[in-house]
Amino acid sequence: MSDPDQRSSAATSPSPALVKQSLRVWLKMLKATKHVEATVREKLRIEFDTTLPRFDVMAALYRFEEGLKMSELSSALRVSNGNVTGIIERLVADGAVLRVPVAGDKRAMLVRLTHKGREEFAKMAAAHQLWINEIFGSLSPDTTARLISMLDTIEHSQGLSPGEDQDA
Amino acid sequence: MSDPDQRSSAATSPSPALVKQSLRVWLKMLKATKHVEATVREKLRIEFDTTLPRFDVMAALYRFEEGLKMSELSSALRVSNGNVTGIIERLVADGAVLRVPVAGDKRAMLVRLTHKGREEFAKMAAAHQLWINEIFGSLSPDTTARLISMLDTIEHSQGLSPGEDQDA
DNA sequence: GAAAATAATTTCAAGTATGAAATTTCATGC
DNA sequence: GCATGAAATTTCATACTTGAAATTATTTTC
Numbered sequence: 001m002s003d004p005d006q007r008s009s010a011a012t013s014p015s016p017a018l019v020k021q022s023l024r025v026w027l028k029m030l031k032a033t034k035h036v037e038a039t040v041r042e043k044l045r046i047e048f049d050t051t052l053p054r055f056d057v058m059a060a061l062y063r064f065e066e067g068l069k070m071s072e073l074s075s076a077l078r079v080s081n082g083n084v085t086g087i088i089e090r091l092v093a094d095g096a097v098l099r100v101p102v103a104g105d106k107r108a109m110l111v112r113l114t115h116k117g118r119e120e121f122a123k124m125a126a127a128h129q130l131w132i133n134e135i136f137g138s139l140s141p142d143t144t145a146r147l148i149s150m151l152d153t154i155e156h157s158q159g160l161s162p163g164e165d166q167d168a
Numbered sequence: 169m170s171d172p173d174q175r176s177s178a179a180t181s182p183s184p185a186l187v188k189q190s191l192r193v194w195l196k197m198l199k200a201t202k203h204v205e206a207t208v209r210e211k212l213r214i215e216f217d218t219t220l221p222r223f224d225v226m227a228a229l230y231r232f233e234e235g236l237k238m239s240e241l242s243s244a245l246r247v248s249n250g251n252v253t254g255i256i257e258r259l260v261a262d263g264a265v266l267r268v269p270v271a272g273d274k275r276a277m278l279v280r281l282t283h284k285g286r287e288e289f290a291k292m293a294a295a296h297q298l299w300i301n302e303i304f305g306s307l308s309p310d311t312t313a314r315l316i317s318m319l320d321t322i323e324h325s326q327g328l329s330p331g332e333d334q335d336a
Numbered sequence: 337g338a339a340a341a342t343a344a345t346t347t348c349a350a351g352t353a354t355g356a357a358a359t360t361t362c363a364t365g366c
Numbered sequence: 367g368c369a370t371g372a373a374a375t376t377t378c379a380t381a382c383t384t385g386a387a388a389t390t391a392t393t394t395t396c
Contacts, residue, residue, distance in 0.1 A: 006214070007184065012299050014305055018301070018309065018394085019297050019298075019300075019305075020185060021309060021312055022297075022300050022301045022303075023297055023300050023301075023306055023313050024308075024316065025307070025315055025316050026204065026300045026303075026389080027199075027306055028315075028316050028319045029200075029204075029315075029317075029319055029322070030201060030205075031199055031323060032197075032319040032320075032323040033197055033198060033201040034246065035322070035323050036194065036197075036198075036322065037198075038246075041384095044333075045309075045384095045385095047294055049354085050321045051351075052352095053261065053351080053352060053353090054197075063213070068275070068291045068383095069372060069374075069375095070374070070375060070376095071373085071375075078202065078206075079352090079353070079354085080353065080354050080355070081349080081355095081375065082353080082354075082355080082356095082375090082376070082378085083352065083353050083354070083375075084304070084350075084375095085375075085376060085377085086204075086352075086353090087351085087352080090351080102374095104191045104271055104362095104372080105362075106359065106360080106361060106362085107362070107374045107375065108361095108373090108374055109360095109375075111280075111376085129173055129347045130186075130187070131186050132187075132190050132191050132192075132194045133182050133187045133190040134325065135174035135188075135190075135191075135194075135322060135325040136190035136191075136194055136322065136325075137182055137186065137386080138322075138325050139318065139321060139322070140319055141186065141189060142228055143190055143318060144190070144193050146314070146318075147193055147315070147318050148193050148195075149197050150307065150311060150314075150315050150392070151197055151200040152196070152200075153195075153306055153307060154200045154203070154204065154304065154306075154307070155196070155199060155200040155203050157302065157303040157304075157306050159292075168326075209354090213354095213355095215347085218383080219354095219381075220382095221381085221382060221383090228342075236392055237342070237344075237345095238345060238346095239343085239344055239345080246385085247382090247383070248383065248384050248385070249344080249345065249346080249388095250343095250346070250347075250348085250383080251382065251383050251384070252344090252382075253345070253346060253379075254382070254383090255381090257383075258381080270344095272345080272392095273343090273391075273392075274390080274392085275343070275344045275345065275390065275391045275392070276343090276344055276345080276391095277344085317368080337396100338396095339393105339394100339395085339396085340380100340394080340395080340396100341392105341393085341394070341395090342369085342391100342392075342393070343380080343390100343392070343393090344389100344390085344391080344392095345388100345390085345391100346387105346388080346389075346390095347386100347387080347388070347389105348385105348386085348387075348388090349382080349384100349385100349386095349387105350383100350384090350385100351382105351383080351387085352381100352382075352383070352386080353380100353381080353382075353383095354379100354380085354381080354382100355378105355380100355391090356377100356378085356379090356396100357376105357378075357379100358369100358375100358377070358378090359374100359375080359376075359377090359378080359394085359396085360373100360374085360375080360376095361372100361373080361374080361375100361390100362371105362372080362373070362374095363370100363372080363373095364369100364370085364371085364372100365369090365370085365371100366367100366368090
């Protein structure tokens, strides 16, 4: 290490100024993320009469045409099991999702999009890409690449043990 | 503008590759943010037996010692009015928050931390700073500064009309 | 100064979200 | 073959979140 006062380590307590800067960037990140999320939520509601959690579930199911087990779904989305149960219930009621028992295992359920669900999601996904591009298109490709790399660093910082991030 | 195919505009439809890159960075940002949030949530739960929404409310009240009206609180936190009502109810029940009627206005309520609430929050805030620093301290001050600037760009991209972001 | 518009909150219905407990089923050891 | 533990889901209690409707109090307008 080549900086006697610039980086925090386990041994030396970080300078108050740097701690404050960490806090600042985190609050900024949170605010920017909430801004984008709120935009997407509102557009999903207005244009497609749906919600972000439903969109997220459908996105996961769209990728895995063969279907996903409930537990796979909840770990892919990083939400609790009980949560997924409720969202799937409503999607099934709306005819967007189908539940299929798994062949050799009476415990498990395979969940997949219906044809109607796939068609609906395709439309939403196309619109979603445009919304996101309206926001992130203002960054140059180079800046975007650097941003991704910084986010990667953050995502792989410690802080918590469990889960350990397998990609979705 | 000096790039015939590198930036999206209202006139020219963005290239699919750039749209995909926008989507990638957004998903990455969402994932990193959720990672940090989950870390904070879990630490608040384990170490202080509290939740992130409660922490956020207390943080706002900590800043405004004189207290805030319910509506000021909900707009500062950018959450709905009804939401704040419930969180404050629980904080009052726990003796962390006090409700005071406003002098000249029988509709409004001033909400402020009790002494106990201030003390509790001070401890949590100190711990919170360390947690955040454990994560964001891995970025150099320079990188952090650039990250803040990028996030600023994102936050001020259009996408939605309402609210228009006055700072909290 | 009564009626109408505004403002500050709460209430409400529905949906999300969590972690823990309960259920049912499967796999193994013995 | 059965007890035991692990796996897959659901159920449950609680809390958070939203947008809209309802309530109560203030301000404006005529």
